[in-house]
Amino acid sequence: MEKKSLNSKTIFVSEEENTINWNEVQNHFQKTFGHEVYSSWLKNISLLKEYNDYLILGVPTRFFRDWIVSRYLDKILKDVKSFKLSLNRIEFKILDDNKIITDEKFKDTYADPGKISAIKDSILNYNRLNPLLNFENFVEGSSNKIALSSSKRVCEQLSRYNPLYIYGGVGLGKTHLLNAIGLKLQEKNNVMFISAERFMYHFIKSIKKNDMVNFKDFFRRSSVFIIDDIQFIRGKEGLQEEFFHTFNSLIEKSSQIIISADRSPTKLDRVQERIKSRLSGGLIVDIDTPDLELKSKIIKNKLNDISNQFKENYNISEDVINFLANQSKTNIRELLGILNRVIAFSKIHKKTLNISDCKNILKDVFNQTRVITVDKIQNTVSNFFNLSLNEMLSQRRSRPLARPRQIAMYLAKKMTTRSLPEIGRRFANRDHTTVIHAVKTITKLSEKDEEIKNNVNQIKAILLED
Numbered sequence: 001m002e003k004k005s006l007n008s009k010t011i012f013v014s015e016e017e018n019t020i021n022w023n024e025v026q027n028h029f030q031k032t033f034g035h036e037v038y039s040s041w042l043k044n045i046s047l048l049k050e051y052n053d054y055l056i057l058g059v060p061t062r063f064f065r066d067w068i069v070s071r072y073l074d075k076i077l078k079d080v081k082s083f084k085l086s087l088n089r090i091e092f093k094i095l096d097d098n099k100i101i102t103d104e105k106f107k108d109t110y111a112d113p114g115k116i117s118a119i120k121d122s123i124l125n126y127n128r129l130n131p132l133l134n135f136e137n138f139v140e141g142s143s144n145k146i147a148l149s150s151s152k153r154v155c156e157q158l159s160r161y162n163p164l165y166i167y168g169g170v171g172l173g174k175t176h177l178l179n180a181i182g183l184k185l186q187e188k189n190n191v192m193f194i195s196a197e198r199f200m201y202h203f204i205k206s207i208k209k210n211d212m213v214n215f216k217d218f219f220r221r222s223s224v225f226i227i228d229d230i231q232f233i234r235g236k237e238g239l240q241e242e243f244f245h246t247f248n249s250l251i252e253k254s255s256q257i258i259i260s261a262d263r264s265p266t267k268l269d270r271v272q273e274r275i276k277s278r279l280s281g282g283l284i285v286d287i288d289t290p291d292l293e294l295k296s297k298i299i300k301n302k303l304n305d306i307s308n309q310f311k312e313n314y315n316i317s318e319d320v321i322n323f324l325a326n327q328s329k330t331n332i333r334e335l336l337g338i339l340n341r342v343i344a345f346s347k348i349h350k351k352t353l354n355i356s357d358c359k360n361i362l363k364d365v366f367n368q369t370r371v372i373t374v375d376k377i378q379n380t381v382s383n384f385f386n387l388s389l390n391e392m393l394s395q396r397r398s399r400p401l402a403r404p405r406q407i408a409m410y411l412a413k414k415m416t417t418r419s420l421p422e423i424g425r426r427f428a429n430r431d432h433t434t435v436i437h438a439v440k441t442i443t444k445l446s447e448k449d450e451e452i453k454n455n456v457n458q459i460k461a462i463l464l465e466d
Helices: 022-033 035-040 062-071 073-081 145-156 174-185 196-208 212-220 237-252 273-279 292-310 318-327 332-349 355-361 374-384 389-393 399-415 420-426 432-448 450-464
Strands: 002-006 009-013 046-050 054-059 089-096 099-101 164-168 191-195 224-228 256-261 283-287
Touching: 022 035, 022 046, 022 073, 054 062, 062 073, 062 089, 062 196, 073 089, 145 164, 145 174, 145 256, 145 283, 164 174, 174 191, 174 224, 174 256, 191 196, 196 212, 196 224, 196 237, 212 237, 237 256, 237 273, 292 318, 292 332, 318 332, 318 355, 332 355, 374 389, 374 399, 374 420, 374 450, 389 399, 399 420, 399 432, 399 450, 420 432, 432 450
Parallel strands: 009 046, 054 089, 164 256, 164 283, 191 224, 224 256
Antiparallel strands: 002 009, 046 054, 089 099
């Protein structure tokens, strides 16, 4: 058996003919799974041993192995089978520090262990506060005035509103406010700023490593606990249990808690009632869609920032500013994206733009009547079939429930930009392969079943109505 170094990892290559080229397999992984999944997880897999009917692959830690097996194993096997049909299973071996933990006959060490970077076992502090997202550059308007004043008041007097719960749609400034609070309080307080998704990641990692004591201690010692997008805990019972106890522990020691979500506490479905009750126990404020005046102020503020930061001035008329503000119908993030396109066009063509130019540049944006969300699709489909949302999202597989659920998944894939895993999570934490199956099923049925086709088209029309 020959030992070679590839991609800074030692791999064991079989002496059999027609061995797999692991570089080619990895390239195929990147195309199949996408750059984000590949760079985060699959890039770290190395080929240790190849047999005629199975592979032994190396991964950095046990957590890596469990995560990959639970989410990607079937698809990985399918991919490697395209390189060698005789393969029918995969085994994973854990690479601990600089050694390969395997059966005796496979024990070996790396040729260059210094090049191997393993995931550290300790919980990392993910306080990634952005210094640019502060109170000074948060543009105030009627839609966010109460949320802004409440956020500033919390900074002046901790625990006055506990918890402070800020909710609103995507791209309206919730994260900006949470970040601004963190920046204001971090000098004199132990501030923890984390997303609910990252909180879940550490929770799972600690369970796998049997290290829950350190997890609890780490998250419960902060004097200011800021958690973004709390709706992510929906349907995750174990995570909710831990969040509940973390919340109680922090309240008992008078720590300030600030939370953001895309909806009010009472509308957090698949969340324990006791958690919703505690979230409702402080001050609840919402951020609404910005009005024309606020959007115009945001555009002018952004142009001023560009001028100060990059020393570039763009002569955009008041009429164009009002036009852009009026045409952007959804959120601030979309508005800034529109402005960036206009600025880029103006810079490339070195011209002052008029309203006609803007209409031409942004015609694809303005032709979209509304932003479709997974929640909107779920509610529309359940209403269309006279089902409750809980029934449609349940684990029951009877056709009267399964077919509407598949249609909702199909439309979520076709009409939103959400990834397959994200869609699966929104459907009671189902696996992405379930979403793939639903999309294929409805696609085939729409071609030969007139009733299914009409149902799908009618639901689409409802979703696209003004």
